[in-house]
Amino acid sequence: MAAWVVWFIIAGILFIAEMLSITFYMLWLGIGAVVGGLIALFAPEALFLQVVAGAVVSLTLTFFTKRISKNFREAKGFTDTVDKLEGRKGIITKAITNEENGIVKVDGDTWTAISDVPISIGEKVIVIKRNSTVLYVKKESE
Template structure:
């Protein structure tokens, strides 16, 4: 199998992973692997050059888009959809063991959740913070 095909497969896998994380960091890696595939198309035996080209593109995109995304987030009117979760009430769908993951339903959405406490199914919880796809919760009674 040609190297450019392998690079395209890797790009597809990374793109799917990016869709799960929603962070844009893996998108830059995906674009880097696409550049490596393009290099592999024109120079199939230059494996080191393929890797270096992909890494350089991913690094440049990461470094130069970080300040741009920071400005975008600081812009007036920008609202991160996850910030409204903090403080909201939810219900445990799958039990959460201390330091392990479970599932919590907040509003109409289900989230992977972690807690410093053991929480049983159907317990009410409060969202403490949110990372990209995981929320941290605590038993609701402690806040009433």
């Protein structure tokens, strides 16, 4: 398999991981992998250059966007709507069992849901806390 194909597969995996984590860190690594893949496409024998260029791009994006993101989040009046999920009500669209996470719909958005007790489809729940893309919920009646 050609090196550029491997780089693009790695980039795709990192982009998918980014969609699951919403941290933006995997995005920068994915972009670095794309750069490595582009270099591999045009200079397949330059493995060292591929790795170095991918690493430099990833580290540069990570370094500069962390500072920008931090400044943006600390700006007066900034509120992240995802942080306001605690206490919101939702409806279970896929049952939560002891063996499997469920899915909850809150304000029109679907989230992976975890609970200490099994919860059936259609039951109303309240969001206790959020951890990345997973909501911890409890039955509304509790």
